[in-house]
Amino acid sequence: RKEVEQDPGPFNVPEGATVAFNCTYSNSASQSFFWYRQDCRKEPKLLMSVYSSGNEDGRFTAQLNRASQYISLLIRDSKLSDSATYLCVVNMANTGFQKLVFGTGTRLLVSP
Amino acid sequence: DTGVSQDPRHKITKRGQNVTFRCDPISEHNRLYWYRQTLGQGPEFLTYFQNEAQLEKSRLLSDRFSAERPKGSFSTLEIQRTEQGDSAMYLCAPREGNTGELFFGEGSRLTVL
Numbered sequence: 001r002k003e004v005e006q007d008p009g010p011f012n013v014p015e016g017a018t019v020a021f022n023c024t025y026s027n028s029a030s031q032s033f034f035w036y037r038q039d040c041r042k043e044p045k046l047l048m049s050v051y052s053s054g055n056e057d058g059r060f061t062a063q064l065n066r067a068s069q070y071i072s073l074l075i076r077d078s079k080l081s082d083s084a085t086y087l088c089v090v091n092m093a094n095t096g097f098q099k100l101v102f103g104t105g106t107r108l109l110v111s112p
Numbered sequence: 113d114t115g116v117s118q119d120p121r122h123k124i125t126k127r128g129q130n131v132t133f134r135c136d137p138i139s140e141h142n143r144l145y146w147y148r149q150t151l152g153q154g155p156e157f158l159t160y161f162q163n164e165a166q167l168e169k170s171r172l173l174s175d176r177f178s179a180e181r182p183k184g185s186f187s188t189l190e191i192q193r194t195e196q197g198d199s200a201m202y203l204c205a206p207r208e209g210n211t212g213e214l215f216f217g218e219g220s221r222l223t224v225l
Contacts, residue, residue: 008152032212043203043216044155087154091212099168100145100207100214102154 001026004090006103013110017078021106023088024070032091033071035062037084038105044087047073078110115139116217118204124223125194132190133220135204143207145214146179146189148172148200155203161187194224 006023013019025033033050048055050062050071061074071090075082088103115138125131137144142163147155158177160168163184176194181187191198201221205214 004154006154034213036214043218044214045216046213049211049213089214098143098207098212099157099160101157102147104152104154 003027003092003101004088004103006088006106008104008106010107010109013078013108015078015080015110015112017110018074018076019078019108020072020074021086021088021108022070022072023090023103023106024068025088025090025101026069027090027092028066028069030069030090030092033062033064034089034091034100035060035071035073036087036089036102038087039084044102047086075108078108080110080112083108083110116204116206116215118202118217118220120220121218122221122223124225126225127195128193130190130192131194131222132188133202133204133222135187135189135217137185137204137206137215139206140185141206141215142184142209144181144187145205145207146187147203147205147216149203149219150200158189158202191222194222196224198222199224 035047036044037047038044054063059076085105087105092099117136144161146158149155161181176192201219203219205216
């Protein structure tokens with residue numbers, strides 16, 4: 001089983017739609033979680049951290065389910081500019097070292 | 113501007129040649145990561161530095177790969193005797209201490225012919 005798994009998509013949605021991505025992780029001791037966004041041929045950039053209690057930033061909501069070992073990202077009222085690849089990142093618990101493992105990314109295409 | 117400069121941005125080389133990439137963070141970060149990314153994949157961890165000490169190295173890195181961070185600031189990644197399978201984007205990412213955020217540079221794209 002991969003350490004971090006994501007549905008690669010692409011997810012094709014119209015403007016204004018709500019879309020959700022899930023990401024599963026294998027190490028139950030993982031401590032912190034992030035969502036990064038990557039535009040085509042650009043470097044990844046932090047979208048938001050994922051807290052145990054869940055967190056929201058405008059149209060974006062991130063949630064963590066430790067029991068089922070997955071995190072989710074919900075995007076409401078999709079904009080054309082949301083088209084990108086969304087990368088799930090998990091900080092694997094590892095003695096003396098913080099290993100940040102990326103998923104393969106989920107591609108989102110928002111159309112007019 | 114990510115605050116991380118990587119050089120060169122693009123490198124085309126013939127198989128068997130050596131290449132070196134450099135990463136210069138603008139501000140000081142104790143922790144620095146190198147990743148490799150190929151088309152359609154997420155970044156894959158290569159190696160990690162805490163200050164000048166290389167604390168972890170991925171199994172992906174063969175003996176042809178070496179990385180250094182001599183003064184705990186800039187870092188270099190060298191690939192010896194390049195192979196076509198080394199073609200990828202090499203990303204450097206200092207990590208912010210408080211938030212844990214990775215700040216990626218724009219990357220160095222390697223093409224091995």
